[in-house]
Amino acid sequence: MDIKKVKIIKLDDLGRGIGYVNDKIIFIPNALPNELVSVKITYNNKKYLEGEVIKYYNKSLLRTLSFCPYYNLCGGCSLQHISYLDTLEFKKEKVKNILNKFAKLDTDIDIVKNEKEINYRNKIELKIEDNIWGYYNNKSHSLVSIDYCLIALSSINEVLKYKKYFDIKNGSIAIRSNSNNEILISINSKDKVDININEIKKYINLKGVIVNDKVIYNNSYFIEEFDNLKFKVNYNSFFQVNLFTFKKIVDYIKENISGNNLLDLYCGVGILGQVLSNKFKKVYGIELNEDSIKDANYNMKLNNINNIKYVCSDAKDMMKYINDSIDTLIVDPPRSGLLKSMIEDIIKLNIKNIIYVSCNPISLSRDLNLLKDNYEIKDIKLFDMFSYTYHVECVCILNLR
Ligand SMILES: C[S@@+](CC[C@H](N)C(=O)[O-])C[C@H]1O[C@@H](n2cnc3c(N)ncnc32)[C@H](O)[C@@H]1O
Structure with missing residues (x-):
């Protein structure tokens, strides 16, 4: 395993720490300016390296504990290791530099x-493999099973509680909610899809289910x-x-x-x-x-x-x-x-x-x-x-x- 010690100098536009290994730039997720870290090199091409932290020698004063157990795994959020106010500072600085x-x-x-800070998204899209629902990890591209997504509306997370009523072997599912907590579900799968709509309707205000672009329950839309x-x-x-x-x-x-x-x-x-x-x-x-x-x-x-x-x-x-x-x-x-x-x-x-x-x-x-x-x-x-x-x-x- 190729391990290097790197001092983080600043953040890039994706919120990754930037450092150098023998004058070659390296991008490291979950690493903050002034931190000294040991990294495993995960990608190497002519122009740059990518790495993954395996040890922090010191921690930045900006560092906070992430609030989601899937952080750094699911490939969704990228700035949960700093406070919300610091994420705003990062965004201002990033756009100022780009302009x-x-x-x-x-x-x-x-x-x-x-x-809202969290529970704000009215749409999520999950991948499904062998009936397991989740997001793809950025690096390994393997599926990370999730039971909820903290940036999604609570009404969307309610749907995830009733996964057992969906039999979808492989494919993807998009779940949308409106502000009245009505739910629209759209599924794409090459396999046979079985959904116990009557059971789900007991718990979820279902406005429509669409499978492979065909409406199988009620409508293709909500208001x-x-x-x-x-x-x-x-x-x-x-x-x-x-x-x-x-x-x-x-x-x-x-x-x-x-x-x-x-x-x-x-x-x-x-x-x-x-x-x-x-x-x-x-x-x-x-x-x-x-x-x-x-x-x-x-x-x-x-x-x-x-x-x-x-x-x-x-x-x-x-x-x-x-x-x-x-x-x-x-x-x-x-x-x-x-x-x-x-x-x-x-x-x-x-x-x-x-x-x-x-x-x-x-x-x-x-x-x-x-x-x-x-x-x-x-x-x-x-x-x-x-x-x-x-x-x-x-x-x-x-x-x-
Ligand atoms: C960022 S969204 C904005 C939509 C809308 N203004 C709103 O607030 O909901 C961009 C929109 O551009 C449309 N779009 C993408 N490429 C386009 C093109 N070449 N010409 C016209 N519309 C396009 C997309 O379908 C999408 O609806």
Whole structure:
């Protein structure tokens, strides 16, 4: 076994400790700055090493005891060895450095706390092997059996108490809950699946069970209430996973948005455009997923909104569908961010106010770098949507210069 002694210098963007072995960089999970550790080398390529701590010679003052027995095993959380407040400091510092590196912006950033800290996720996806449910370990890729997940809503953890009523040999299960504790379960498996729905219904408020994209019980969706509106959420549509923090994002956007015509790019099931619709004459929503667009149209009717037009299209083709003058834009893209051609289109449209919601500070910084000559960056705020993980959610307000 290749064992090395390493002094940790700082944390990387994934929350791993960084040190050096003979001038070669090494990344070590669960290791904090100023700690001296013995590590087993678990990965070695030309550029870097990865290691696993086998002994701590000293412990950082930041170190705390993790609260979950599956921490460091299940591959989910990555920052449970520091306090919640220190996870927020880590996230602020990480985004500040990324903005500096990729957009040459030097700015201090605020972060808005997650009021729930734990039990905040309304969706989890577990793997199943030989009827055992769990997450895959990051390193070994072996299944780590779990009985609960402390970052998931309690209503989701209730379902895990009744695993014995599911006979799923191999595959995966996604469990979604809304704020009324209603549950939607979707299973994928190549084997025969047997579920004792009558028994489960005694304990769980089951709204639908879907196996291999076929509804086998009740519905393929539930209705979620958010910001005094209702949203149909299909089992396979994107929906925000932490509505506690997302409410804070929406309030912040409401304070910073104004105009006549809003374009909601990457609109999903329409949540942002609909909660903002009463501030605009007309709203346009563009989204690639056909089911999400169907749900967005359904939600508009459910909410008695009549000033939104939805288009199912790749966002990069937005110019084909814009015949109106757009003065306000929300973009909430996937991790890859915006294409360069889209940024050129946005600049051509002379949009006055842009709200950029991003789950990836690197693509956000790259895009801000292209926008910043034409747009003043009025504010960037972080919102803690994914507590105890290294993931961050940024919202950036841009005004035309
Ligand atoms: C981060 S989610 C945001 C959804 C929505 N704004 C919300 O708050 O629920 C990104 C959305 O972009 C959609 N999407 C991904 N690639 C796309 C593309 N090339 N064009 C349009 N929409 C896309 C996904 O289906 C997903 O609904």
